[in-house]
Amino acid sequence: MAKSKRVTVEDADKYMDKQGKEFVLKAREVFPERTDRPAVKIKTQVEQEDLDKLIDFAKGLGAKDGKAMSAKDVVTNELMRLKCRIPTCWGYQSSFFCPPETATAEEMRDIIDDYDTVLLLSIPPSNDESYAVRFEAMNKVKEIVGRTEVESQYTGYINSMGFTGGPCSICGIYSQEWVDAFRSGGNAPQCPLYTKESPLCLQYYRCRPAAQAVGIDMYMTARNAGWEEHLYPPMPVQGGRIEWPCLPGVYPILIG
């Protein structure tokens, strides 16, 4: 089975030189498309009308539904981060978006307590046999949450922050090619920023840590919202293993 090739800084430099400045600028703007907007008025009180618009925005990107609730009802628990380590997820220590790099549940509780409102988005995961399809669905969660968070900031809630599911893989480090290599004994890939092989990520609009990675218990949080029907249990995979408890189907964006 072919091993996936990791791109080095030299490779990236050569590639960028060959492509030229226009390519670099284009790549940075690739997602989302650039839209010029007037400067926003910073809002300190969350307005229902804005929440409704954000839910519509997320639905337009592919979310099934959205619901706002008090940030006090978000449940935090350090056990969530332990779940990334036991049994060890292949994403563990793969980037700045996975434990042990992420905020602890205690740190996150302090942060959440500064917010009044959280917006929950329902985005069902894929249980397709192909990891390529599953990772694509995981990347879609990051796209929807990341863009809705940015939209919330444009609306005036400049400290909005969203959380997703699964390890960061927007740039394709978890491609089908890599999964095949890993399953036949290859190394787990790491984010080129994390390994200092690259100085920048071109996908920063979309990269957000999993809620689980910062100690947010989305199963209990969704229950508090009366949204149990939007939850998906961790997926059974080969060998009876359970994996991906970090893709519960419901994801939070702190609005503020």
Ligand code: SF4
């Ligand atoms: S380079 Fe960007 S998209 Fe790729 S793993 Fe790192 S942070 Fe995520």
